[in-house]
Amino acid sequence: MAAHTVTPLTGGLLRRTAPLHHGRRLLAVAAVSPEAPAPTPTPFQPPPPPAPARKGYFPKRGETVELTCEALAFKGKGVCKVAGSTFVLLCDGALPGERLLARVRRLRRGAFAEAAKLRTLAPHHDAVEAPCPLAADCGGCKTQSLAYAAQIRHKHLQVRDLLVNFGKFDPRRLDSSEPDAILKPIVPCDEIFRYRNKMEFSFGTKRWVQKDLKDKDEEEGVEQKTNETDGYSLGLHAPGFFDKVLHVQKCFLQSEPADKVLAVVQEYWMDPTLGLTPYDVHKHVGFLKHLMIRTGRNVNTGTPEVMVNFVTSCYKPDLLMPLVDSITKIPEVVSVINNVNTSVGNTSVGEQEYTLYGKPSITEMLRGLTFQISANSFFQTNTKQADVLYQVIEDSVGLKGDGSEIVLDLFCGTGTIGLTLARRAKHVYGYEVVPEAIADAHKNAKLNGINNATFVQGDLNKINESFGKEFPKPDIIISDPNRPGMHMKLIKWLLEVKAPRIVSVSCNPATCARDLDYLCHGLEEKDLSGCYELKSVIPVDMFPHTPHIECVCLLELR
Numbered sequence: 001m002a003a004h005t006v007t008p009l010t011g012g013l014l015r016r017t018a019p020l021h022h023g024r025r026l027l028a029v030a031a032v033s034p035e036a037p038a039p040t041p042t043p044f045q046p047p048p049p050p051a052p053a054r055k056g057y058f059p060k061r062g063e064t065v066e067l068t069c070e071a072l073a074f075k076g077k078g079v080c081k082v083a084g085s086t087f088v089l090l091c092d093g094a095l096p097g098e099r100l101l102a103r104v105r106r107l108r109r110g111a112f113a114e115a116a117k118l119r120t121l122a123p124h125h126d127a128v129e130a131p132c133p134l135a136a137d138c139g140g141c142k143t144q145s146l147a148y149a150a151q152i153r154h155k156h157l158q159v160r161d162l163l164v165n166f167g168k169f170d171p172r173r174l175d176s177s178e179p180d181a182i183l184k185p186i187v188p189c190d191e192i193f194r195y196r197n198k199m200e201f202s203f204g205t206k207r208w209v210q211k212d213l214k215d216k217d218e219e220e221g222v223e224q225k226t227n228e229t230d231g232y233s234l235g236l237h238a239p240g241f242f243d244k245v246l247h248v249q250k251c252f253l254q255s256e257p258a259d260k261v262l263a264v265v266q267e268y269w270m271d272p273t274l275g276l277t278p279y280d281v282h283k284h285v286g287f288l289k290h291l292m293i294r295t296g297r298n299v300n301t302g303t304p305e306v307m308v309n310f311v312t313s314c315y316k317p318d319l320l321m322p323l324v325d326s327i328t329k330i331p332e333v334v335s336v337i338n339n340v341n342t343s344v345g346n347t348s349v350g351e352q353e354y355t356l357y358g359k360p361s362i363t364e365m366l367r368g369l370t371f372q373i374s375a376n377s378f379f380q381t382n383t384k385q386a387d388v389l390y391q392v393i394e395d396s397v398g399l400k401g402d403g404s405e406i407v408l409d410l411f412c413g414t415g416t417i418g419l420t421l422a423r424r425a426k427h428v429y430g431y432e433v434v435p436e437a438i439a440d441a442h443k444n445a446k447l448n449g450i451n452n453a454t455f456v457q458g459d460l461n462k463i464n465e466s467f468g469k470e471f472p473k474p475d476i477i478i479s480d481p482n483r484p485g486m487h488m489k490l491i492k493w494l495l496e497v498k499a500p501r502i503v504s505v506s507c508n509p510a511t512c513a514r515d516l517d518y519l520c521h522g523l524e525e526k527d528l529s530g531c532y533e534l535k536s537v538i539p540v541d542m543f544p545h546t547p548h549i550e551c552v553c554l555l556e557l558r
């Protein structure tokens with residue numbers, strides 16, 4: 001692995017202000033320096049000459065500035081600076097190497113500012129044409145116009161910098177080209193489009209228009225791309241808005257059959273003769289709330305099977321039937337569900353669920369096991385890459401395979417990780433807070449003839465002294481928490497129970513690095529007794545074109 005140049009932390013910082021479980025706050029995240037430029041596939045146009053350097057620049061709210069993006073920060077924001085200045089402006093949609101015009105939006109305690117991109121002045125080093133025409137406006141694919149190789153490089157560097165700055169790991173142990181380097185090369189995704197098995201779209205009464213930027217830009221004579229006009233909409237929420245919906249005709253992240261369903265729904269739902277209205281989140285009137293489309297694989301044929309779930313504010317199947325008749329002409333559609341959610345909230349889980357067509361669940365296959373997935377079950381969203389991720393987890397877990405070891409699967413969801421390991425373990429114990437997920441885990445175990453797995457519902461943020469008494473001492477612990485990471489109570493328990501190996505799986509490298517710091521460097525300064533040694537970190541890219549990155553970390557008791 002090549003050694004990377006890394007900007008000092010002060011070169012770009014992102015403040016995380018929400019308090020974490022531990023009382024500590026994450027004050028900075030990695031900013032990574034751009035790597036050597038790759039060939040630029042977009043046609044060359046001479047960029048305007050750069051603005052003169054402004055040493056000692058300090059931003060003013062509302063001003064328009066010319067910026068250069070130097071790196072990608074955690075969450076995919078560009079780390080930008082005015083020429084000649086060291087002050088950092090974080091800008092959504094700015095990509096490393098790009099020169100852009102932006103408006104200063106917010107000053108963050110004088111430490112850094114947030115800016116909104118107006119337009120590109122000169123493209124970044126690794127520019128490619130984004131296939132989706134909405135890529136610049138939709139918060140879903142922030143980095144679609146960055147070549148995939150560059151996306152991977154930046155994700156790898158982010159993980160590396162977070163391990164150094166939050167995890168306090170020695171960069172020399174991470175960067176070495178030796179096979180024992182802790183940070184392994186990132187595992188890329190083979191399919192970088194159409195990888196999501198589930199998309200959830202919202203019906204809205206307001207179609208998103210970037211009004212505030214547009215108005216001001218027109219005054220300033222800056223050309224700004226905008227989206228359509230006000231009106232009903234079906235698509236994705238505009239970034240940062242719960243009531244404005246970006247109209248989406250097709251999504252390059254979902255399967256082709258799912259795109260066919262979306263096209264049919266878009267064609268018919270606004271037909272006034274059908275009497276279908278979108279739910280108004282301000283007035284709490286209207287019928288259609290969300291459209292969820294899930295794609296699974298038929299266990300026998302391997303062909304796609306699609307579930308369509310309409311989330312509505314009340315149960316009026318007659319209103320939906322014309323739409324159902326149209327979408328069920330698509331051969332892959334095997335299930336149409338109606339979740340009825342009468343609450344005023346924006347959630348897509350209904351209090352009542354009705355099957356309007358076909359079966360109530362679809363099947364999915366993962367590492368040789370079969371899973372029944374209903375409309376509200378949790379399941380890894382990139383099935384193909386989940387197969388790769390679970391292989392990496394299985395390799396890191398390194399079960400002997402003689403059926404002698406006890407595995408504890410913390411944050412087990414529907415039990416998928418534990419069940420894939422159960423075949424080589426003595427017994428798997430899974431813990432998870434959502435009761436429906438535990439019920440699914442039991443069903444999944446039964447469906448696959450697995451008898452050596454026990455799943456327990458419980459909140460791992462609220463464990464007490466009795467936790468751990470109901471299962472034997474584990475030989476290996478897997479921990480796969482949500483983005484906030486592990487609660488301090490759980491970290492303390494892990495340090496007390498001293499399982500020989502822990503495999504920490506995380507979708508948030510910042511909280512992951514923080515938790516690794518506690519587990520490897522202890523809670524008391526300089527006391528490493530009973531702590532773990534970090535053996536390997538393998539980043540796996542599950543979500544191309546987004547800032548998300550999954551990490552599988554192996555820890556061994558010292």
Ligand SMILES: C[S@@+](CC[C@H](N)C(=O)[O-])C[C@H]1O[C@@H](n2cnc3c(N)ncnc32)[C@H](O)[C@@H]1O
Nearest residue numbers: 411412413432433434458459460461480481482
């Ligand atoms: C990232 S998912 C991992 C799921 C599973 N390991 C998988 O690979 O499919 C995290 C899981 O942790 C669960 N969870 C979140 N907070 C929890 C808590 N305080 N106690 C127990 N489980 C929790 C979530 O419901 C979710 O299923």
